[in-house]
Amino acid sequence: MNREDHIIHGFKATLVARAIYMLSSALLMFVLARYLLDPDGYGALYWAIGILAIVQLFADLGLSRSVARYISEYRESDPGQVPHLLRSVVTAKIVLLTVVGYALLLFHERIAAVLGDPGAAPFLAAGVLYLVVFSGSTFAQVALQGFNHLGYSAIVQAISGAGRLLFAVAFVLAGLGALGAFFGYIVGYAIAAAVGMGILYYGFYRRYETAAEYEDGLSRRLLEYSIPLTATRSANVIDKQIDIVLVGVFLNPAAVAFYTLAKQITDFVLAPAESLGFTISPNFGEQKAAGELEEARRIYQTSLTNVLLLYIPAAVGLAIVAEPFLTMVIGEDYAGAAPVLQVLAGFVVLQAITNLTSDSLDYLGRARARAVAKGGTALANLGLNVLLIPTIGVVGAAIATVATHSVYVAVNLYIVHTELGLNVVGIARTTAMICAITGVMAVTVLLVTPLVSSLLMLGGAIAVGAITWGALAVLSGLVDPGQVRSVIG
Template sequence: MSTQQDHIVRGFKATLVARAVYMLSSALLMLVLARFLLDPQGYGDLYWAISILAIVQLFADVGLGKSAARYISEYNEKDPGQIPHLLRSTMVYKLVVVSVVAYALLLFHDELASMLGEPSAAPFLAAGVLYVVVKSFQTFAQISFQGFNELGYSAAVQAIGGATRLVFAVGFVLAGFGALGALFGYIVGYALAGAFGLAILYFKFYREYDTAEIYEEGLSKRLLKYSVPLTATRSANVVDKQIDTFLVGVFLSSTAVGFYTLGKQITDFVLAPAESLGFTISPNFGEYKANDELEEARRIYESSLTNTLLLYVPAAAGLAIVADPFISLAFPSYEGAIPVLQALTAFIVLQAITNLTSDSLDYLGRAQARAVAKGGTAAANFGLNLVLIPAMGVVGAAIATVLTHSVYVAVNLYVVHSELSLRVRHLARTMGLIFGITGVMAIAVLIVTPMVSSFPMLIAAIALGAATWAVLAVASGLVDPGEVRSVLG
């Protein structure tokens, strides 16, 4: 294994462990809140408010964090003395922007709640002032470590945020503060994670560099300029992820939001490994491009894409099959989430590819192309939601997400191909094998699923599917057990 591969594997392990902590804490939070502490309406109230705050936060985050990470990655290679200047500029810009947005939300939260037709949401939006501030700086710290290619620290920020959010959200709800208490739990968790991240960023990175005497002319402007397409991409991405939840609340009810949110959260849990891999490998593409090593970039991307699809195509198919017994057993009050989850299983495959690809495009300097694609598909998603939610209910939102994200993934792959000249025929042959494995696995799971009536039987059905997949993946040559042992070791 090469030094670069070893670095990627170590980064992937750290990120995956942190993502596992984060997603396990998220799963526990979802389970405790949805099954024991909040009814579907309260659950929907909480996450409808969070969907609104995520859109508000766009104006607080803009694209500064990602832009800084891109230039940190680049200048860490060619002129490290500029790094402290970059960090100072970014922090100043962020403080100004976050302060303006937080103050505006504080002034107009009542008016915003009334405009949305839910005056009862005003307390959530008032608390959202703190939510927007702490989440913005927690995200900035996490992304900055990605730019330094120090993914262990980035992973730690994420893990701390997830674990503390669980503890405080559950604690505040148990103390009698309801869904609003859960939101304050989010705030405390993100505040602790952000404080940890910023402290590490200052003491372990900012202070360790020998600052260049002169800030490179034009670098600060390039930082802002590159943040523009990243802002557009992030805006489109957040709108794409949150507008469906928001519109479900507008057109239907808080209970429907609860059903839809539960389905989306389960898909997020399944997607953790792909997000970890994409977060890990993407900074390396900036280094490869700077060093004119595109052949190595192509090899790593193709290998990562193949492994991602080998995992997620069968996983999505299996989840679609067992969605009914899983929701019925785990969340008996949320059976309205079953068709949502089944529709979103196609989104799992698409988002797995996106998680692997999108950040890589930023580091390859193709953020503008991605921004255009994301903006177009986000607008289309908004339009489809306006049509499909009133016509089809909560499932319409899931279908709109799948249709528009398919277009976005196709464009992303085309742009990656234009940069790296992917071996299309080789990838197509591999996909044929993956779909064949998925078909056989799906038949095995379909046969036993009607017999599932308890958690042990559900686990047995999942285990059967996993065993079938593992045998076929090894027999086809797509998985080398020796290589797997090497990576895990």
């Protein structure tokens, strides 16, 4: 199988798993928001998860992605070092989880009180279990990515999504409320972690004959490379979660529900871009090591063009139909999320580019530069959130996210350009054509949206936009139907 076929195969596997994960997440969001929890309960659940995502930083650091990078490098050049790498990271993660988990168990009530919601204490106490199982699940996924076996990584992700859906709904129906939904998350991640670690151990760790000695300096380089990755991941989590936490601190659980719901919808829309970025990134490390920069450039530019072709129209369409979509699908109680979703539609395009680019920079060895950019924009995001949320409300958090992420994307693209020498003029010309197509599509959707009064008519409005986009994309030559059929097949 050549590299392009391998990428397509991995993309399909990852996309299917991501589809299962996102479909289960969408069903969970829909069932919890529309039927099982009120906005306050929904907000309380995801506020606690946002806090734990920040705590998780201290339990994981950047070790998972660091070891994935070195697995990708050593599995071909010196496979005997792979068991040493895995043992080092697993040992370090056990120590970190023990320390952070004990501290959280000891101070969970005090943390909840300081953040202004003593009622969150039970979530934080149970969060000790959440940290362990979530860490195991994500480590297995990233390590399997380092082995470039994306199908296994995809399985772990799919299991976590399906497990969360099944057990969260079951526990809420059993009368356990938002806390029951949280335990559903824990059980889902626990099953995924068990499967993932089992695949990692029996399928990969035992496959390699351990070298007699750990390569001198390798463990030091592993830890050193984890430092910029830790900074990047910390900034990324803060960028994604601190706004949710601050909305809860400055406003109320219902506002958290509106903001979280809007961000979850953007996550669903972004699944294909995340799958593509996850699939192609290990290949950049291999191509750089082999001196195949021309091939790396071609793959990245093709992927970027396809992402822009899909997500610029998707973002515009999402902004147009945000209000009828939320009120008809989720319920009138969540109409307050519409303006947030409209602002975050801009974030969809930015995050799609980020999903394609960020992991690739790690495998190109530019994690340090990306960490600096992410750290700076995350601090700016924090400052803007503190400034805007108390003054203009929950929409202020969305504005802060879009503004700071725009800077981060620009820096990422510049770093990729310095590594690969992108055809900037060609990319700009294609982007202008995509924007023109999007403008025509937007006009057609705006003309039919005032007529929408039911879910069927909403689906019709979306279909009109999709058909318009598809026809123009084919007529302009941006989409080759034959090539699309060959990829799908």
